[in-house]
Structures are given as C-alpha cells and as structure tokens.
Amino acid sequence: MSENTTKQGKLIVYSGCSGVGKGTIMPYILKEFPDIQFSVSATTRAPRPGETNGVEYFFVSHEDFQQMVEDDGFLEYAQFCDNFYGTPKKAVEDTLSKGTSVILEIEVQGGANVIGKVPDCVSIFILPPSIEELERRLRKRGTEDEETILKRVSQASEELKSASIYKYNVVNDDLETAIDEVIAILRKELAE
Ligand code: 5GP
Numbered sequence: 088m089s090e091n092t093t094k095q096g097k098l099i100v101y102s103g104c105s106g107v108g109k110g111t112i113m114p115y116i117l118k119e120f121p122d123i124q125f126s127v128s129a130t131t132r133a134p135r136p137g138e139t140n141g142v143e144y145f146f147v148s149h150e151d152f153q154q155m156v157e158d159d160g161f162l163e164y165a166q167f168c169d170n171f172y173g174t175p176k177k178a179v180e181d182t183l184s185k186g187t188s189v190i191l192e193i194e195v196q197g198g199a200n201v202i203g204k205v206p207d208c209v210s211i212f213i214l215p216p217s218i219e220e221l222e223r224r225l226r227k228r229g230t231e232d233e234e235t236i237l238k239r240v241s242q243a244s245e246e247l248k249s250a251s252i253y254k255y256n257v258v259n260d261d262l263e264t265a266i267d268e269v270i271a272i273l274r275k276e277l278a279e
Pocket of ligand 1: 102103104122128129132163164165172173174175191192194195196197198203
C-alpha cells in the first residue's frame with residue numbers, strides 16, 4: 088500500500104476545567120487504547136514535583152516559546168493563568184499521517200481553535216458536577232497556592248461556557264462512570 092492511501096489517524100481534543108479530573112482519566116484512556124498517541128505540549132509553566140521534561144510537557148522558557156510561535160511551530164497555543172501552553176504542530180501532523188490517532192489535552196481556547204481548524208476531530212469536554220466541587224478538588228490536590236486556586240476556579244466558570252462547542256460532554260461526578268463514558272465514546276469514534 089502506498090503512503091498516500093494510509094488512513095489518517097483521528098485527532099482527539101480532550102478538555103475540561105483545571106482540577107476536573109481529566110488528568111486522572113487520561114491514563115485509563117491510554118491504557119485502553121495503547122495506539123493513541125498523547126501529544127506532549129510545550130509550556131512556560133514550572134514543572135510540578137514528579138513531572139519530567141518531555142513526558143508531561145516540554146518545559147520551555149518564554150523566549151523559546153515565543154520563537155516557536157514565530158516559527159509557526161504550534162497547531163494551537165493559548166495563555167492560561169499567566170503561562171503559555173502550545174501543541175507542537177509537526178509531531179501531531181506526522182503521527183496522524185502515519186494513521187495513528189493523537190489526543191490533545193488542552194484548555195478551551197486552544198480546543199475551540201482546533202475544533203475550528205479540524206471540524207471532524209473528536210472533541211470531549213469533562214465537566215465538574217459543580218464549581219464548588221471543583222474548588223474542593225483543586226484544594227485537595229494541593230499542587231497550587233491559594234491565589235492560583237482562585238484564578239483557576241474563576242477561569243473554570245468561564246471555560247464551562249465553552250463546553251457546548253465540544254461534540255461530547257462528560258460529567259465527572261463518579262470517576263469510574265466518567266472513565267467508562269469516555270472509553271465508550273472513543274471506542275465508537277475510533278471504529279468509524
Ligand atoms: P496544567 O498547568 O494544569 O498542567 O494545565 C493548565 C491547562 O492548560 C489545562 O487545562 C491543560 O489541559 C491546558 N493545556 C495543556 N497543554 C496545552 C496546550 O498545548 N494547549 C492549550 N491550549 N492548553 C494546554
């Protein structure tokens with residue numbers, strides 16, 4: 088079979104407010120679908136304890152990030168709570184063209200951007216049962232200081248307004264149920 092006839096992989100846009108549990112659900116997705124490639128974003132945020140450069144993110148300086156923007160190196164990028172986050176374009180395109188599906192775990196400005204550019208992407212938004220519950224989970228996670236928690240909660244209220252542009256909305260009230268729902272969505276979409 089020539090390269091031109093290789094079926095493109097599916098682009099999956101996976102978003103949800105900070106603290107909603109999307110990062111908790113992600114390993115279950117990757118375990119269930121080992122062929123889906125996780126897109127490693129670049130960010131100017133400092134690594135959290137336990138995070139490794141090139142695994143969760145490429146941790147870069149503001150200057151390097153800016154250079155990638157100027158070089159048109161991002162499929163999308165956005166500013167989120169004082170930091171920049173972007174999806175390296177070439178890695179995603181190369182992977183999709185080999186027929187492998189790619190999942191982008193990105194916030195909603197970037198999500199809206201990708202949904203606009205790639206209308207046939209599979210878009211999933213994870214919602215919290217309520218803003219109060221989201222705030223409780225962010226505090227329990229304990230990875231952010233008080234100021235950042237409050238910024239992320241206020242950002243979340245804004246982000247929820249964009250949930251309707253995603254093809255699928257999944258409420259993470261009970262974790263197992265949410266995982267099952269996301270897996271069922273992907274099983275159906277990837278089979279098409
Ligand atoms: P965190 O700092 O908690 O790792 O991520 C903050 C937010 O940025 C999360 O909603 C995460 O999904 C999002 N994010 C991570 N990588 C990217 C990216 O490449 N582009 C965009 N637009 N958002 C991203």
